[in-house]
Amino acid sequence: MWPWEHLAVAYLLYSLMAHSVLGRSPTAAETIAVAVGSQLPDLIDKPLAWTFGITETGYAVGHSIFVAPIVCLAVFAVSVRYDRDPVAAAFSFAYLSHLVTDVLNPIRMGRDPELRVVLWPVASPPAGDHGGFLDHFALYLVRHVNHILSGGLSAEVVFQLGIGLAVVGLWLADGAPVASDCWRLVRSRLE
Template sequence: MQPIVHLAVGYLCYAASVRLRRRGRPADTPTAAALVGALLPDLIDKPIWLAGLADVGRTVGHTLLVAGPLLAVAWWYAAARDRRSLGVAFAIGLGSHLAADVPWHVLAGDYRELGFILWPLTPMAPYAGTKSLAAVSGVEITTLWLEAIVFAAGVALWWVDGRPGIESG
């Protein structure tokens, strides 16, 4: 999934959790925490990959073996400052990133690329890129089409919600 789409997924997940709990719009600071969590795996892994230190862009930041302890530290830090809502928001963002990277491989039947989930305990297959999902009337439907829809939905909801997470004014 493209990094910018992870922001949309993170926002959609966080906004849904807020609405389910209190039926309001997300507040600025927790939204920012959710967006940081949603982008963090790529902020960690893409520079490692671009520097040539890894063959793929999903290593340290995308494994549950790092995400678990990272979430525990984030929760402890937020709780120690009596800002548990920030810990929850960060966890939703980070969890949404890891979860959103799974379906494309499952839908395309490319299960070998799911090694990132428990890397380095499981082997890391090279990422094959955009997945072809189907053809409709001669038009190839790829994961990028679905990502575009998710991105548009995330941006639309964020806009309707008043663009939380950034200073307005």
């Protein structure tokens, strides 16, 4: 999945959970934690494989269900010290949503879920060598754009646009956390 897709899914799920469990919108700190948590597995694994060649695929340490509990527990341990449990929960929720969506993502292409993406070091998906980080990114982006352009305004594209608009709408309804906080800070400095 693309970074913005991971972020959209994580924010959507966390916001719905915050409203139903906490009875409020996500805070700015929670929103930042969702953004970081939703990207961290790829920020760890893609450079390890594509830039440094330490792992064979972009699904290794950061995506491992054996490592994820350690990462989440470490974040909670730090949050206890600073009394920020909801922030740690937001991060963990987003981190785990990344793993689940990577497992389920092949369903969009009519394939079975891919459990190997979260089973490192026991198993990993087959490695494909496409060069360095920028080579991989360019290859996948060109494939994605070609897929969109060749299919026209397909149901998949309409669905993705709809989800994107829904998440932006939800974020705005939540008070645009982070952006609104930055705006208030700028406004207070100007007054």
